[in-house]
Amino acid sequence: MSEPADLTDFGTAVPDDFRDALAGRPGAPDLTGDDWLRGLPRTMAELAHRWDLVADGPVWHGVCAVVVPCHRAGEPVVLKVSWPHSEARLEHLALREWGGRGAVRLLAADPAHWAMLLEPLSHDRDLTSIGLLEACEEIGGLFRQLDRPASPQFDLLSAQTDRWIAQCRKGSPLVPRRMTDQAAGMMTDLREGCDGRLIHQDLHFENVLAAERAPWLAIDPKPLSGEWTFAVAPVLWNRWDEAAASYSLRTQLRLRLGLVAEAAGIDESRALAWSFVRLVCNAVWEAAESEPDQHMLSVFVTAAKAMLE
The missing domain is CATH 3.90.1200.10 (Aminoglycoside phosphotransferase (APH), C-terminal lobe)
Incomplete structure (x- = not known):
């Protein structure tokens, strides 16, 4: 079984295929995929400190985001941090408006870091x-x-x-x-x-x-x-x-x-x-x-x- 990610030293936890997919990708002005990946360990450490998070498992990822199962004060939560792109810009706002009805529940958001704290779901089903x-x-x-x-x-x-x-x-x-x-x-x-x-x-x-x-x-x-x-x-x-x-x-x-x-x-x-x-x-x-x-x-x-x- 894979070891839990270390949010305070996240550089080695980023999956290689996710890193390869973003490497060289152009993004927002003055930001490339490589720039974002270099800053990701610091971002994860800041979020872990602010939200009092401890990782419970390895990193999952999609095309444009990394997701880490965590706990906060003994409660299971999920940390999601997205590569900055237009389609994800207001994801937190939509989840807030839905309020958990039909969609995953948003627990906290940091739009400046494209980060959200979410309720845990069955990611494998x-x-x-x-x-x-x-x-x-x-x-x-x-x-x-x-x-x-x-x-x-x-x-x-x-x-x-x-x-x-x-x-x-x-x-x-x-x-x-x-x-x-x-x-x-x-x-x-x-x-x-x-x-x-x-x-x-x-x-x-x-x-x-x-x-x-x-x-x-x-x-x-x-x-x-x-x-x-x-x-x-x-x-x-x-x-x-x-x-x-x-x-x-x-x-x-x-x-x-x-x-x-x-x-x-x-x-x-x-x-x-x-x-x-x-x-x-x-x-x-x-x-x-x-x-x-x-x-x-x-x-x-x-x-x-x-x-x-």
Whole structure:
């Protein structure tokens, strides 16, 4: 069993694959991934002192954050520190507004260090551990629990679409032009009246963990002021191997979308339109990378086709 991380001497505790992923990454002005990693041990020591934390286990990590199970005054807690990036900027505010209803409970936050203290969840049990159709229904139920008006601090979905429309109109040789043209046209219509609800725009099977006080709770919200029909798309491109192995990809993806929409009480046709748009935009963004992930590019294009067949 791995030894608990030492929060007062954190340099050797950072997993190599996380360090390699951030090395050289450009970020906020005057900050690179290397700069942030060099400062991370000092940040962890400061947070441990301020919040009276002692690590209980080894470091976990996602794409953009390190997570350490700890205890404080004998109570289990989790420390999360994120690489500074725009999607995580208001994560603490969204969790505070949800107040633990449908999402992990926020215990404390230090926005200046992109740090949060959270309730512990079962990090090794998420919605990939149950049947796919049941998992879709659980996600739809979380849409209902998380739904509430968005406060003015959150970015507006309508404002984001201006940039996305321009990118789709510019297009990419790796993405069918008929798709990018159609996505741009659809966004022009969808953007009207699409703001106002606090949504979790990355609510997929691995971002829902088992908990003691509730069967399932959402994590990593990437909050936005938008509409819940926009939030269905990640359910389509996650657990992709199961979709690809099904007898009909179109039927499988449409079933997922329909189950989430029904459980959430949202308009299925609008969810389908937004899902097509997000898949096409993801394909355009992936194609623009210096070394596109060909598998993910294929996933986005193939799923987008299935939305409109």
